[in-house]
């Protein structure tokens with residue numbers, strides 16, 4: 430396996446319902462890419478800049494309607510793109526982002542039932558044609574995700590939602606994946622941690638990453 434050229438800019442996003450296992454694998458993936466010569470930036474949404482992290486606190490803990498929620502999410506994304514993601518890509522870095530715009534389509538669109546055309550307009554305004562080069566979609570049965578979350582942590586405003594909500598979020602991801610099959614790689618997140626890691630490994634091997 431030849432090393433990744435340090436100047437190869439890549440934007441990789443991690444998606445899935447809460448508790449699907451994203452956080453469990455991001456660090457190891459970063460380490461793998463680093464060992465192959467990439468200069469890796471870890472970041473997340475909502476958040477990733479001081480301003481967007483402040484918005485994250487509001488989004489996760491304050492009550493609001495779905496359009497307000499979407500506007501805050503996209504406002505944070507704009508700041509994040511301008512201050513972190515675009516400069517990193519412009520200097521040849523690999524950006525690993527824990528959630529990006531697909532989460533807006535899945536949560537605000539699928540989960541909250543927002544008009545996807547409105548989300549599409551916000552997407553276009555905020556990011557132009559910028560999209561991740563690869564999106565790892567951790568797909569998991571919402572009932573299993575709920576069990577994992579219950580064992581792991583206290584629930585925020587999204588994590589308190591019921592199984593129907595997460596079933597719609599999952600369907601939102603599935604629709605988004607179907608609309609961009611080249612970009613999305615579905616991971617069977619119901620398998621064990623080593624098996625999920627092996628799937629990620631194979632996906633990257635196939636790309637020569």
Ligand SMILES: Nc1ncnc2c1ncn2[C@@H]1O[C@H](COP(=O)(O)OP(=O)(O)O)[C@@H](O)[C@H]1O
Nearest residue numbers: 447448449450451452453577581620621622625
């Ligand atoms: N494949 C897996 N099998 C069983 N438990 C897992 C698996 N992956 C992650 N977990 C556990 O599930 C919980 C949620 O995982 P986490 O990585 O925080 O999910 P996310 O970041 O997608 O919300 C954690 O306690 C984690 O240890």
Ligand SMILES: Cc1cn([C@H]2C[C@H](O)[C@@H](COP(=O)(O)OP(=O)(O)O)O2)c(=O)[nH]c1=O
Nearest residue numbers: 447474475502528529532533536537587588
């Ligand atoms: C990026 C994004 C996240 N979210 C939600 C999904 C998650 O429930 C929540 C926070 O995501 P996350 O950082 O994955 O939470 P945690 O660290 O607790 O696992 O924000 C949206 O609703 N829309 C979005 O566009």
